[in-house]
Amino acid sequence: MEQQQMTKKMEVKGISKTFYNKNSYFTAIENVSFDVKDGEFLVILGPGRCGKTVLLNIIAGLEEKTEGAVIYNGKEISGVNPEVGMVFQKLALMPFKTVLQNVELGMKFRGVPKAERHEVARRYIDLVGLKGFENSYPTQLSGGMKQRVGIARAYANDPKVLIMDEPFGQLDAQTRYSMQNEILRIWEQEKRTVVFVTNNIEEACYLGDRIILLSDCPAKVKEIYNIEIPRPRNMVSKEFMDLRAKISDNTDLAI
Numbered sequence: 001m002e003q004q005q006m007t008k009k010m011e012v013k014g015i016s017k018t019f020y021n022k023n024s025y026f027t028a029i030e031n032v033s034f035d036v037k038d039g040e041f042l043v044i045l046g047p048g049r050c051g052k053t054v055l056l057n058i059i060a061g062l063e064e065k066t067e068g069a070v071i072y073n074g075k076e077i078s079g080v081n082p083e084v085g086m087v088f089q090k091l092a093l094m095p096f097k098t099v100l101q102n103v104e105l106g107m108k109f110r111g112v113p114k115a116e117r118h119e120v121a122r123r124y125i126d127l128v129g130l131k132g133f134e135n136s137y138p139t140q141l142s143g144g145m146k147q148r149v150g151i152a153r154a155y156a157n158d159p160k161v162l163i164m165d166e167p168f169g170q171l172d173a174q175t176r177y178s179m180q181n182e183i184l185r186i187w188e189q190e191k192r193t194v195v196f197v198t199n200n201i202e203e204a205c206y207l208g209d210r211i212i213l214l215s216d217c218p219a220k221v222k223e224i225y226n227i228e229i230p231r232p233r234n235m236v237s238k239e240f241m242d243l244r245a246k247i248s249d250n251t252d253l254a255i
């Protein structure tokens with residue numbers, strides 16, 4: 001009920017992407033359409049190499065589309081959307097910069113004064129649970145901690161929509177589970193729209209308000225699921241396992 005009242009933040013309309021090489025072409029995405037509602041936790045679930053990253057890059061304006069449109073707050077966007085932030089699986093933290101400097105970097109590029117960017121960076125470092133590690137270097141941190149830095153860095157740039165591309169794909173199972181809970185806590189606290197990409201059905205069912213299920217290549221929207229299970233979700237409850245089985249039966253590949 002609450003979801004139906006949410007306004008549209010973004011509309012992805014009929015997006016297709018074909019890569020042309022000298023003698024061949026390859027269609028990665030075919031006629032993909034869905035809405036992103038303001039404030040929701042939207043999950044895009046699809047098999048590996050099915051075009052998820054290409055789709056995210058198009059949504060963020062980092063990649064050209066072959067067809068279709070991305071509407072943001074009612075207006076068609078071309079080029080980079082400055083209100084969209086990204087968290088990647090491979091974070092590319094600057095190795096010779098501290099946690100604080102890494103989190104501040106985007107603000108520094110935008111010319112935010114030093115005192116203000118220190119304050120904002122510290123607030124997000126606290127939010128992701130890294131208080132006390134401001135002066136540590138990336139090599140001194142675990143995988144989960146590095147992802148926390150990436151999340152703090154993205155939030156510090158004040159995005160209205162945060163896109164996360166398989167951010168926990170390289171973490172061990174236990175760290176992944178704790179980061180899933182962390183990201184939900186931060187999302188509930190910050191109240192920003194999240195578009196989260198994964199190839200893991202369980203993760204999708206645990207996190208999402210809705211799941212956009214993509215087909216194998218070329219990526220098409222196979223089904224959209226509204227998830228009504230209240231949080232915190234219990235992964236071994238009957239309703240959770242039923243949902244998981246329903247989605248699993250509908251996927252093209254074992255993902």
Ligand SMILES: Nc1ncnc2c1ncn2[C@@H]1O[C@H](COP(=O)(O)OP(=O)(O)OP(=O)(O)O)[C@@H](O)[C@H]1O
Nearest residue numbers: 019026028046047048049050051052053054055199
């Ligand atoms: N610049 C490019 N030129 C040609 N093909 C490309 C280009 N970029 C991506 N592709 C192809 O598009 C397909 C989708 O790639 P993409 O990285 O979006 O998949 P993905 O779903 O994010 O995969 P994964 O789950 O492994 O991260 C792949 O087969 C890839 O080889």
